[in-house]
Amino acid sequence: MKAQPLRFNYEFSRVYRRASFATGRVLTIHVFHRPKGLKHNNTRIPEDILRVGFCASKKTMGAVGRNRARRLMREAYRHLEPRISEGNDIVITMKNVDELPSYAQVANETEVLLSRLKVLKPGACDDAKSDD
RNA sequence: CCGACCGACCGAGGCAAUCGCGGGCACUAAUGGCGAAAGUCGGUGCGUGAGGAAAGUCCGGGCUUCACAGGACAAGGGUGCCGGGUAACACCCGGUGAAGGCGACUUUAAGGAAAGUGCAACAGAAAAGAAAACCACCCCGUCCGCUUCUCGAAGCGUGACGGAGCAAGGAUGAAAAGGCGAGGUAAGAGCUCACCGGCGAUGUGGAGACAUAUCGGCCUUGUAAACCCCACCCGAAGCAACGUCGUGGAAGACAACCGUGGUCCGCGGGUCUUAGGAGACGGCUUGAGCCUAUAGGUAACUACAGGCCACAGAUAGAUGAUUGCAUUUAACAGAACCCGGCUUAUCGGCCGUAUCGGAAAA
RNA sequence: GGUGCCAUAGCCAAGCGGUAAGGCCAAGGUCUGCAAAACCUUUAUUCCCCGGUUCAAAUCCGGGUGGCACCU
Numbered sequence: 001m002k003a004q005p006l007r008f009n010y011e012f013s014r015v016y017r018r019a020s021f022a023t024g025r026v027l028t029i030h031v032f033h034r035p036k037g038l039k040h041n042n043t044r045i046p047e048d049i050l051r052v053g054f055c056a057s058k059k060t061m062g063a064v065g066r067n068r069a070r071r072l073m074r075e076a077y078r079h080l081e082p083r084i085s086e087g088n089d090i091v092i093t094m095k096n097v098d099e100l101p102s103y104a105q106v107a108n109e110t111e112v113l114l115s116r117l118k119v120l121k122p123g124a125c126d127d128a129k130s131d132d
Numbered sequence: 133c134c135g136a137c138c139g140a141c142c143g144a145g146g147c148a149a150u151c152g153c154g155g156g157c158a159c160u161a162a163u164g165g166c167g168a169a170a171g172u173c174g175g176u177g178c179g180u181g182a183g184g185a186a187a188g189u190c191c192g193g194g195c196u197u198c199a200c201a202g203g204a205c206a207a208g209g210g211u212g213c214c215g216g217g218u219a220a221c222a223c224c225c226g227g228u229g230a231a232g233g234c235g236a237c238u239u240u241a242a243g244g245a246a247a248g249u250g251c252a253a254c255a256g257a258a259a260a261g262a263a264a265a266c267c268a269c270c271c272c273g274u275c276c277g278c279u280u281c282u283c284g285a286a287g288c289g290u291g292a293c294g295g296a297g298c299a300a301g302g303a304u305g306a307a308a309a310g311g312c313g314a315g316g317u318a319a320g321a322g323c324u325c326a327c328c329g330g331c332g333a334u335g336u337g338g339a340g341a342c343a344u345a346u347c348g349g350c351c352u353u354g355u356a357a358a359c360c361c362c363a364c365c366c367g368a369a370g371c372a373a374c375g376u377c378g379u380g381g382a383a384g385a386c387a388a389c390c391g392u393g394g395u396c397c398g399c400g401g402g403u404c405u406u407a408g409g410a411g412a413c414g415g416c417u418u419g420a421g422c423c424u425a426u427a428g429g430u431a432a433c434u435a436c437a438g439g440c441c442a443c444a445g446a447u448a449g450a451u452g453a454u455u456g457c458a459u460u461u462a463a464c465a466g467a468a469c470c471c472g473g474c475u476u477a478u479c480g481g482c483c484g485u486a487u488c489g490g491a492a493a494a
Numbered sequence: 495g496g497u498g499c500c501a502u503a504g505c506c507a508a509g510c511g512g513u514a515a516g517g518c519c520a521a522g523g524u525c526u527g528c529a530a531a532a533c534c535u536u537u538a539u540u541c542c543c544c545g546g547u548u549c550a551a552a553u554c555c556g557g558g559u560g561g562c563a564c565c566u
Contacts, residue, residue: 007448009566053448063187063466071153071452078152079453103453 003081006053006089015053015091022113026101027073029113032089048086052077055093061100069094076107083120090119 006012019032036047045051054077056069073092084090092110114120 005448009448012448055448065465067449067466068452070449075152075453107453 003050003052006051006091011051011089012053012055012091015089019089019091020117022116023095024109024113026095026097026105027109027113028093028095029110029117030091030093031114031117031119034087034089050081050084050086050088050090052090052092055091057094057096060096060098065100068100072101072103072106073110075103076110079107080111080114080120084114085119085121088119 006015015030015032019030021028021030023029034045034047054070054073056066058066061069073094077092111120
């Protein structure tokens with residue numbers, strides 16, 4: 001099952017307000033476990049999907065830098081997606097840094113932070129590592 | 133050879149493999165979800181996917197809604213040498229004037245100050261109608277001093293005071309009412325004259341800006357990116373515009389239907405209508421389009437013929453990761469309705485059919 | 495994406511072309527046994543940056559940089 005994007009401002013705000021988060025050198029990750037029966041426009045959100053949003057600040061980077069940051073985060077997330085347990089809203093944010101980090105740094109930090117937040121499925125670890 | 137000057141062009145540096153993303157077209161036999169079907173989700177294949185500035189939002193349009201549906205004026209805003217180009221422009225091309233450069237060449241918001249008003253601090257005598265006079269200059273008068281002699285007159289003066297003349301010199305200022313030379317004068321002054329500059333008139337050349345010749349009088353500060361005058365132009369807002377659908381909720385209607393009720397009214401449900409917040413879909417990409425040839429034009433550009441759709445259409449916003457190869461190094465930077473310009477940011481390469489200065493050689 | 499506004503000392507700010515007001519804070523001094531209050535003195539020389547008009551620009555004009563607000 002593929003992840004849906006987080007879209008609306010109130011959805012991001014809910015994640016920022018009520019989620020648990022973890023911070024690394026270049027990333028901050030917020031994870032919010034949706035309660036059952038959460039509605040959007042009077043339609044039930046399915047409980048077995050992931051929703052994710054990627055964030056980069058407008059202050060230090062131009063549009064090119066923001067796009068680059070989002071691509072790095074999306075690529076790192078794509079490799080880890082099958083191991084993440086469903087029913088969560090996740091926001092991954094690039095911190096304000098002078099130089100953009102390399103992909104290896106972003107991928108490594110994404111895995112560390114997600115495991116610290118305990119949303120990785122324990123059983124799937126071995127399979128994922130063999131894929132890499 | 134060195135140093136300049138003028139333009140034109142190219143681009144996520146390239147190629148390959150694997151995984152992954154957006155949208156387009158074709159297929160979807162078997163199997164899977166929904167559907168009566170068309171189809172859609174999914175699947176497979178093919179080709180495709182950021183810029184010269186996409187930026188700033190500084191101008192000009194298209195397009196949409198509103199207003200006016202005709203014309204004129206006013207207000208507000210804009211443009212401003214001349215001619216042309218263009219859908220239009222504050223853009224482009226060609227020319228004129230001015231300024232800069234040895235030169236190739238570059239820059240130029242460049243109408244009107246004699247329609248009127250305002251302002252010109254400080255300094256200075258005086259700062260915008262001709263008036264005034266600080267120092268100095270010149271003349272006259274009185275006094276004072278000296279000299280001479282015929283003894284109350286004459287002459288003289290780095291002298292004092294008063295009056296008149298002058299604006300050439302000094303001094304102030306960004307700027308002092310044309311510049312400079314000669315004549316002239318008590319001293320001086322366009323007071324007179326020559327030349328230069330400016331203004332006006334006439335002639336000639338030019339489509340025009342303007343150039344040039346002759347004559348005239350003798351002058352009129354600067355500022356209009358101060359108000360203004362003149363000529364021409366402009367309705368407003370913007371794709372978060374706007375159009376379609378629109379659960380819930382709101383308002384209105386109900387002849388008939390259901391519940392409550394003995395019946396009517398009423399209430400609740402239900403049905404229909406209206407505007408429409410959230411949301412969805414459309415607007416959304418083929419266009420003042422690109423390439424080639426011919427003709428006109430100095431050029432910008434235009435006309436016509438043929439060819440091409442390769443030239444994005446996302447909707448929290450699509451181009452990434454890893455590995456390998458070769459010369460190993462990439463700046464500014466990411467479409468968001470679409471075009472024409474301007475401005476700003478910026479690396480590397482390439483071209484010379486174009487030109488100038490210097491040096492050397494012939 | 496679109497629209498509007500602003501930038502003056504450490505802070506708040508005035509400033510219709512002619513030497514950049516004022517308040518708070520700070521520093522120094524007077525006063526006091528010591529403080530507070532009061533009084534006096536001091537601080538802009540790139541008025542966000544670059545260019546232009548003008549004799550003269552914080553002010554007028556053009557371009558840039560940074561910040562704020564609104565449209566959902």
